[in-house]
Amino acid sequence: QSALTQPASVSGSPGQSITISCTGTSGDVGGYNYVSWYQQHPGKAPKLMIYDVSNRPSGVSDRFSGSKSGNTASLTISGLQAEDEADYYCNSYTSNTAQVFGGGTKLTVL
Amino acid sequence: QVQLVQSGAEVKKPGASVKVSCKASGYTFINYGITWVRQAPGQGLEWMGSISGYNGDTNYAQNLQGRVTMTTDTSASTAYMELRSLRSDDTAVYYCARGSYNHDYWGQGTLVTVSS
Numbered sequence: 001q002s003a004l005t006q007p008a009s010v011s012g013s014p015g016q017s018i019t020i021s022c023t024g025t026s027g028d029v030g031g032y033n034y035v036s037w038y039q040q041h042p043g044k045a046p047k048l049m050i051y052d053v054s055n056r057p058s059g060v061s062d063r064f065s066g067s068k069s070g071n072t073a074s075l076t077i078s079g080l081q082a083e084d085e086a087d088y089y090c091n092s093y094t095s096n097t098a099q100v101f102g103g104g105t106k107l108t109v110l
Numbered sequence: 111q112v113q114l115v116q117s118g119a120e121v122k123k124p125g126a127s128v129k130v131s132c133k134a135s136g137y138t139f140i141n142y143g144i145t146w147v148r149q150a151p152g153q154g155l156e157w158m159g160s161i162s163g164y165n166g167d168t169n170y171a172q173n174l175q176g177r178v179t180m181t182t183d184t185s186a187s188t189a190y191m192e193l194r195s196l197r198s199d200d201t202a203v204y205y206c207a208r209g210s211y212n213h214d215y216w217g218q219g220t221l222v223t224v225s226s
Binding site for chain 2: 003034036038040045046047048051052057087089091093096097098099100101102103104
């Protein structure tokens with residue numbers, strides 16, 4: 001199973017909005033509404049930010065939102081803050097009951 | 111509060127096996143699956159597989175089939191991941207996470223180093 005495709009890096013200034021894309025196929029992202037997003041700070045375990053494409057767990061800021069169109073899912077962070085600087089990974093259920101992660105995107109807050 | 115506490119770091123020689131444990135607390139163990147994810151140094155996350163906390167059904171990543179075994183001890187609310195025939199490229203931090211699809215709680219990670 002090939003990793004989902006994410007941009008290696010994105011950047012934005014405090015207060016701006018950024019979007020991270022996650023492209024798969026009809027056998028994963030496009031075929032199921034089981035896309036999740038994880039934030040990982042250096043040396044820390046990942047943290048669930050979005051699940052089932054667009055749902056936020058309790059305690060996650062509403063500045064984080066998720067969506068999907070066809071085979072591409074997206075994570076949008078609005079009102080960028082310094083603490084948002086981290087690596088972000090998408091994850092999807094796949095047709096053979098497996099899962100696959102994206103390659104990860106490094107977000108830099110300028 | 112929900113916690114997943116993993117066993118400590120391991121150093122293994124190529125060809126050996128490693129077994130990492132993940133003790134869960136703060137929730138009913140059989141109501142959730144456990145997923146194992148690894149991260150090689152400086153690399154991204156890799157899904158290794160999942161095990162049902164209810165009946166022990168497993169799904170493994172295709173590239174690890176035959177080398178990995180995931181088990182649970184429901185009486186101890188503990189999940190285990192054993193990886194055999196270790197190679198240098200198995201050097202990674204290994205995480206357990208609650209849930210078969212959405213992983214809302216994670217262990218602290220276990221560094222497994224494979225070196226001769």
